[in-house]
Structures are given as structure tokens and as C-alpha cells.
Amino acid sequence: MNQPLQGVRRKLPTYLVVVPFAVVLAFPFYWMLVTMFKEDLDLYNAENVPYVFNPLQWRFWESATTKHVEFLFEDTQYPNWIVNTAIVGIVVVAITLLFALPAGYALARLSGSWGQTAGIGIFLVYLIPPTLLFLPLSPVIARLGLQNSLLALILVYPSFTIPFATWLLMGFFKTIPQELEDAALVDGCSRIQALLRIVFPVSLPGILTVVIFAFSLCVNEFIYAFTFISSTENRTISSGVPNELIRGDVFFWQSLMAATLIPSIVLALLYNSFLDRFIKGFTGGAFR
Amino acid sequence: MSDPTSELDGHSSELSRSELLKRGGAAAFAVTMFGALPDKSLGFYGPLRYQGKQLSGELKILQWAHFVPSYDQWLDSTYVKRWGEQNDVEVKIDHINNALLFSTASSEVAAQSGHDLFQFISPPSSFQKQVLPLNDIVQEVSKKVGPMSRVGRRSTYNPRTKAFFGFPDNYAPDPVQYRRSFLAEADVNLKTWEDVRKGAPKLKRAGHPVGLGMSNEIDSNMMLISLLYCFGGFLQDEENRIVLNNGSNRKGAIEALELMRDIFRNGMSDEVFAWTAASNNQAFLAGRLSMSLNAISIARSAENSGNTGLSDDTWLASIPRGPVTRLGNEHVMGVYVIWKFAKNKEAAKKFLIDQQLGYREHFVRSQYYNFPAWTGAIKGGFKTIRAMTKQDTHKPRGKYTILTTIAEKYTTNVGHPGNSNAVIDEIFNRYLIPQMFAQVAQGKIAPADAVRDLDREAKTIFRKWRAAGLV
Numbered sequence: 201m202n203q204p205l206q207g208v209r210r211k212l213p214t215y216l217v218v219v220p221f222a223v224v225l226a227f228p229f230y231w232m233l234v235t236m237f238k239e240d241l242d243l244y245n246a247e248n249v250p251y252v253f254n255p256l257q258w259r260f261w262e263s264a265t266t267k268h269v270e271f272l273f274e275d276t277q278y279p280n281w282i283v284n285t286a287i288v289g290i291v292v293v294a295i296t297l298l299f300a301l302p303a304g305y306a307l308a309r310l311s312g313s314w315g316q317t318a319g320i321g322i323f324l325v326y327l328i329p330p331t332l333l334f335l336p337l338s339p340v341i342a343r344l345g346l347q348n349s350l351l352a353l354i355l356v357y358p359s360f361t362i363p364f365a366t367w368l369l370m371g372f373f374k375t376i377p378q379e380l381e382d383a384a385l386v387d388g389c390s391r392i393q394a395l396l397r398i399v400f401p402v403s404l405p406g407i408l409t410v411v412i413f414a415f416s417l418c419v420n421e422f423i424y425a426f427t428f429i430s431s432t433e434n435r436t437i438s439s440g441v442p443n444e445l446i447r448g449d450v451f452f453w454q455s456l457m458a459a460t461l462i463p464s465i466v467l468a469l470l471y472n473s474f475l476d477r478f479i480k481g482f483t484g485g486a487f488r
Numbered sequence: 489m490s491d492p493t494s495e496l497d498g499h500s501s502e503l504s505r506s507e508l509l510k511r512g513g514a515a516a517f518a519v520t521m522f523g524a525l526p527d528k529s530l531g532f533y534g535p536l537r538y539q540g541k542q543l544s545g546e547l548k549i550l551q552w553a554h555f556v557p558s559y560d561q562w563l564d565s566t567y568v569k570r571w572g573e574q575n576d577v578e579v580k581i582d583h584i585n586n587a588l589l590f591s592t593a594s595s596e597v598a599a600q601s602g603h604d605l606f607q608f609i610s611p612p613s614s615f616q617k618q619v620l621p622l623n624d625i626v627q628e629v630s631k632k633v634g635p636m637s638r639v640g641r642r643s644t645y646n647p648r649t650k651a652f653f654g655f656p657d658n659y660a661p662d663p664v665q666y667r668r669s670f671l672a673e674a675d676v677n678l679k680t681w682e683d684v685r686k687g688a689p690k691l692k693r694a695g696h697p698v699g700l701g702m703s704n705e706i707d708s709n710m711m712l713i714s715l716l717y718c719f720g721g722f723l724q725d726e727e728n729r730i731v732l733n734n735g736s737n738r739k740g741a742i743e744a745l746e747l748m749r750d751i752f753r754n755g756m757s758d759e760v761f762a763w764t765a766a767s768n769n770q771a772f773l774a775g776r777l778s779m780s781l782n783a784i785s786i787a788r789s790a791e792n793s794g795n796t797g798l799s800d801d802t803w804l805a806s807i808p809r810g811p812v813t814r815l816g817n818e819h820v821m822g823v824y825v826i827w828k829f830a831k832n833k834e835a836a837k838k839f840l841i842d843q844q845l846g847y848r849e850h851f852v853r854s855q856y857y858n859f860p861a862w863t864g865a866i867k868g869g870f871k872t873i874r875a876m877t878k879q880d881t882h883k884p885r886g887k888y889t890i891l892t893t894i895a896e897k898y899t900t901n902v903g904h905p906g907n908s909n910a911v912i913d914e915i916f917n918r919y920l921i922p923q924m925f926a927q928v929a930q931g932k933i934a935p936a937d938a939v940r941d942l943d944r945e946a947k948t949i950f951r952k953w954r955a956a957g958l959v
Contacts, residue, residue: 426588451766
């Protein structure tokens with residue numbers, strides 16, 4: 201009898217800290233969930249309680265509607281935008297890994313103190329805002345004949361995912377003891393084999409971090425997605441949703457909420473499934 | 489008839505069998521006759537349908553995402569499709585959020601590639617060197633339906649270059665939208681700006697402030713420039729010279745600034761400095777605002793929300809009268825341009841001509857938002873337009889007829905009494921007018937100093953564009 205009570209007492213301070221955070225962080229999701237099923241009449245009446253369906257009743261679903269979610273899926277190109285976003289995200293992640301893994305390793309291992317300076321330099325490239333770059337990049341995309349093509353995004357996005365991923369992986373590779381590679385080299389591995397068999401498997405948390413982060417950057421990016429893609433069916437979520445669901449000065453709030461909640465849940469689940477490794481990846485170089 | 493588009497039900501976009509056979513026959517005839525003679529048929533805008541290979545290829549159009557989604561649906565899937573079939577052109581139409589039109593246009597210009605037809609919702613004077621002069625098609629339409637409206641002409645004609653840099657297809661009148669019950673309870677009327685000044689504190693006390701933005705967004709821009717007109721504070725004269733700090737213009741501008749400062753201090757809150765174009769809509773639809781100046785998106789959204797209490801209580805009126813005049817800007821000026829790099833210029837021109845000649849359907853499908861730039865494009869002109877708007881059955885019955893009066897008497901172009909030129913375009917798109925009003929309302933600068941500063945800035949902008957040969 202006393203043991204469970206003691207357990208609760210022991211964990212109480214933790215819960216006192218965690219629960220308010222959880223409520224605050226989960227609230228936007230709850231807000232989106234409720235709003236996406238609201239009738240216009242409910243949403244626009246300022247006298248209504250905004251956190252529930254009005255009129256308030258136990259059978260709350262009778263005050264709700266799915267028509268705005270149906271509108272999103274049936275009257276807009278939302279399913280296409282999801283597919284396009286996934287295609288761009290996956291390909292860009294693959295390209296990013298292809299370049300950032302060897303670059304990060306080289307800067308961490310082979311370049312001595314010069315590597316650190318180069319790493320910072322590469323990271324600074326990531327900080328140049330797309331709002332400055334989209335105009336000079338426009339003629340490049342046009343000359344390559346990639347306007348209104350997902351290939352434009354696949355070409356441009358690595359320009360900011362690779363610098364960030366390289367910088368992140370560089371820090372992570374530095375945490376892996378040099379002795380592990382030396383042992384592999386002594387045992388007859390070439391450097392490439394040592395990389396593939398020893399270094400990369402040990403670096404999995406860092407690689408996963410890069411995967412998730414690069415994918416998130418692709419999902420969130422707006423300027424390039426908006427500028428280089430002009431047709432509705434070719435858009436990604438980040439440019440398609442505001443473009444189709446904000447018309448002039450009219451916002452289609454319920455559909456907007458549905459459109460943002462759906463990918464948010466997918467991304468949240470993705471983050472959570474790799475949470476431990478994600479944290480390890482981010483703090484990889486913190487204690488050296 | 490609660491939905492204006494129901495007027496068109498009898499003219500369904502779907503073809504009947506006999507109509508299909510008739511058109512098919514005409515198409516076969518046209519292909520046979522003109523298919524081998526493309527050069528001879530070029531430039532013919534006659535009544536024949538399916539004109540064979542007169543036009544061909546692809547036509548790419550970009551325009552704003554209209555606030556009436558059903559208008560875009562009709563335009564994309566019915567009108568454009570039908571026009572494409574009739575002209576042997578594959579038309580692709582894209583829509584973007586209006587706030588992103590200028591950045592997208594800049595990107596296309598930088599790339600020298602993109603759409604053939606690009607529609608702005610304010611006169612894009614600063615892009616004049618990148619676009620084709622459209623005098624030929626303006627004349628073509630004018631010959632058929634009469635002269636272009638003054639607002640359209642002043643928005644797209646450059647007297648210096650003697651060229652129409654754009655083709656105006658529509659404009660939206662900018663009415664006051666107000667809650668009748670709130671105003672009646674507070675005993676406020678909106679006939680003059682002085683009435684607004686006096687009524688604003690009462691309405692704020694009643695919990696329903698007036699909603700007049702002073703922010704970097706289109707609604708604030710349009711409303712505040714209109715306010716300057718009403719007080720005689722014109723930025724430029726008929727010859728497009730900057731005169732804000734001269735004589736009666738200066739006096740009028742200072743009075744307008746003082747009026748807005750009073751309205752803000754006694755009748756509004758700080759939120760108006762951070763408004764977006766949607767903020768007045770949202771505050772009005774939430775039942776908070778007592779009045780706002782906007783195109784009819786507020787009233788239509790109220791109707792679509794199903795909140796009949798709100799919708800029936802939302803009335804429309806003309807802009808309040810000032811000491812000098814009663815005059816407001818169009819809220820949206822739809823102006824198409826054809827880029828010099830456009831690949832299908834002929835098809836683009838014909839699309840614009842045909843669209844204007846058949847504008848009645850666009851007017852109805854847009855729920856009376858898009859007034860034709862050529863009033864005669866709707867046979868009977870304003871008389872017919874008034875009769876059409878009168879048919880709308882939303883309460884109070886006939887409330888949209890005031891739009892015709894506003895369009896006919898109280899609507900002008902940005903830059904009145906001059907043209908909407910590159911100077912005005914830059915001042916408009918840098919939001920210098922809302923910034924001036926906001927600074928005065930916040931007490932950061934005296935009205936007289938604000939007018940002097942804007943006049944100086946405007947003259948600097950003028951010199952730049954004069955050197956570029958555009959004013």
C-alpha cells in the first residue's frame with residue numbers, strides 16, 4: 201500500500217514539471233483538431249467557447265462536421281501535395297547523406313584544425329536566407345528547364361541541407377574514437393571499409409538526426425517551393441496549403457487546420473520514434 | 489435567388505448534344521478550311537468558333553486565388569477549358585495568393601521565363617519595361633463595347649510612353665461594410681468622415697470599435713489613400729507631379745492625418761498597426777467590429793458562414809464624404825500583363841479580348857466582385873449591372889445595388905487625379921501611406937512633418953522613375 205504512494209511521491213516533482221509542458225505543447229494540436237471539425241457558424245461566433253464544439257452537448261459529434269476535411273481532400277490537390285512533399289523530402293535526404301557523410305567525416309578526421317574553420321564556413325552558408333537567393337536562382341532554374349518541376353526543389357534544397365548536415369555530422373564524427381578506425385585499418389580494412397563497417401554504423405544516431413532534420417527542412421521550406429513551382433498540382437504542402445486555403449483576405453480556417461495537423465502528426469510520430477537517438481545525435485559533440 | 493450564379497444555370501457550361509454536334513461540325517469545317525492557312529486567319533477575332541489552327545500551342549496564365557473559390561473552379565474547369573477548345577490552345581492556369589504576386593513576378597522577370605499572362609491586383613507600373621504595350625487590344629475591345637472605364641484607363645495607361653502597359657479586366661468597388669444594429673444602438677451614422685470621428689468613441693465604448701487599419705497591407709493602403717482624397721490631400725496632380733506638400737493638398741493631408749489620429753486614440757486599439765489584409769474580415773466576422781472598408785468579401789463570408797444574424801445585419805454603404813469630396817480607390821484592380829518573354833503572345837491577346845467581351849458571366853460568377861473594366865462589356869452598362877445586383881436576395885434585399893453607385897460615382901484609381909504610374913506603384917507597394925498615418929497616430933511625428941517627409945520621399949521616387957523614362 202505504501203509502496204505505490206511512495207512511487208507517486210517520488211515522481212510527483214517530475215510530473216509537476218512535465219505535465220504543464222505537455223499541456224502547453226499539446227494544446228496547438230488540440231486546437232487544430234477541434235477547429236478542423238467546426239461548423240462556420242460555430243467558428244465565427246465570438247460568444248461561443250472556442251475549445252469545444254458548439255452548441256455544447258454530450259453527443260459532441262452532432263455539433264461537428266467533416267465537410268471542411270472533405271473539401272481539403274476532394275476539392276484541393278492536397279493528396280498530391282503530400283505525395284510531392286514526400287518525394288522531394290526522400291530524394292533530398294538521400295542526396296544530403298550522399299554528400300554530407302563524406303564531407304563531415306573528412307572535415308572531422310582529415311583536415312586538422314583547418315577542418316573546424318571550414319566547418320564553420322560551411323555552416324555560415326546555411327544561414328544565407330532563401331529570400332535573398334530565390335531571385336538569382338530563378339534564372340538558373342529557368343535555364344535548366346526545371347521550372348514548375350519537383351526537380352527544381354530537389355536541386356535547390358540540398359544547398360541548405362548539405363551545409364547543415366555536414367556541420368552536424370562533423371561534430372558527431374569527432375565523438376567517435378579514432379582508435380576504432382585505427383583498429384579496423386590494422387585488421388586489414390581500407391579506409392572506405394572502415395567507414396562503412398565501423399564508423400557509419402556507430403554514427404547511426406547522428407545520421408538519423410540528419411535524416412529527420414533535412415526532411416523537416418524540406419517540408420517547412422516555403423520561398424523556393426512557392427517560386428519555382430507554379431501549378432497547383434505540383435506544389436508541396438508548404439506552398440500549396442497557404443496558396444489554396446487563403447484566398448484574398450478570406451481564410452478557410454478549418455481546412456487550414458486539417459492541412460497542417462495531418463503532416464504535423466506524421467512528423468511528430470517520426471521524431472518520437474527516434475527520440476533517444478535524435479537527442480544523442482544533436483548532443484554528439486557537446487562534451488568534447 | 490440567393491446565389492448570383494444561379495442566374496447562369498440556364499447557360500450551363502456543359503454542352504447539350506445538339507450544341508455539341510453543331511460545334512463539332514463547325515470545328516471540322518474550321519480545321520478543314522483554315523488548318524492549311526494559319527497566316528491568313530491570324531488576328532481575326534470574328535464570331536467563328538473552332539477557328540482551326542489560327543492559334544496553337546500552350547498559354548500559361550497566372551492570377552490571384554480569388555476569394556470566391558467557386559469562381560476559380562468555374563474559370564479553370566469550364567471557362568478556360570472551353571476557350572482553349574475553341575481556339576486550339578492548351579491553357580494552363582495557376583492561382584497564387586495575392587500577397588505573393590509581386591515576388592513571383594520579380595522571379596519570372598529575373599528568369600525571363602514563366603507565364604504568358606500574369607494578372608496583378610493593383611496596377612504593376614514598375615514592370616512596364618518588361619511587358620508588351622497592349623494598345624491594339626484595348627482599341628479592339630473599345631471598338632466593340634465602347635470606351636474603357638476611367639478607373640481602368642488611369643490604372644493602365646502611361647501618358648509619357650503613350651502605351652497601355654496592362655490590360656484591365658476588372659475592378660472591385662470598395663464599400664463601407666457596417667453592422668446596422670451596432671450603429672443604430674450607438675446613434676452613429678457614416679455619412680461623413682466627421683461622423684466617423686464623432687461616432688468612433690461611442691462604438692468603442694459599446695464594445696464594437698470601428699476597424700480602420702494602419703498597417704502594411706492592401707486594405708489599409710486603399711482606405712488611407714481614399715481618406716486623403718476625401719480631404720483633398722492628393723499625392724500628385726493630373727500631370728503626375730508630386731504636389732502633396734503644396735497648398736490645399738498639404739492642408740487636406742494634415743486634416744486627414746489628424747482625423748485618423750483622433751479616430752485611433754478615441755475609437756480603436758493598437759492592433760490596427762499589426763493588421764494583415766484578413767484582420768478586418770476576421771474581426772468583423774467574429775462580431776467585434778462595427779464597420780470597415782473592404783471589398784465585399786466580408787459580406788459574402790458572413791453569408792457563407794450561415795450566421796444569418798450577422799449576415800442580415802451587415803449593410804453596405806459608400807465611403808463617407810470628406811470636406812472636399814466623396815471618393816475612394818478601387819479595392820482590387822485586375823490588370824493583366826503580357827511579358828515580353830511570353831511564348832504565346834497572340835493567344836494571350838485573344839484570351840484577354842474574348843474574356844472582356846464576355847464579362848457578364850465573370851461578373852456573376854464572382855458574386856459581383858469583378859466589375860468589368862469596360863462597363864459596356866455588360867450590355868446596358870451600369871443600368872444592367874444595377875438590375876443584376878438588385879436581384880441578390882440576401883438581406884437586406886438589394887444591398888449590393890450600392891456597389892453600382894460606388895463604381896459609377898465614387899471609385900477612382902490609386903494616384904488620382906493622375907495616373908497609377910511607377911511612382912505611385914512604388915509608394916503603394918512600400919506602404920509609405922499607412923506608415924505615415926501610423927506614425928502620426930502613435931504620436932511619433934506631427935502631421936505637418938509627416939506630410940513634408942512623405943512629399944520629399946515621393947519626389948525622390950519620382951526622380952528615379954523620371955530618369956527611367958516612365959513618368
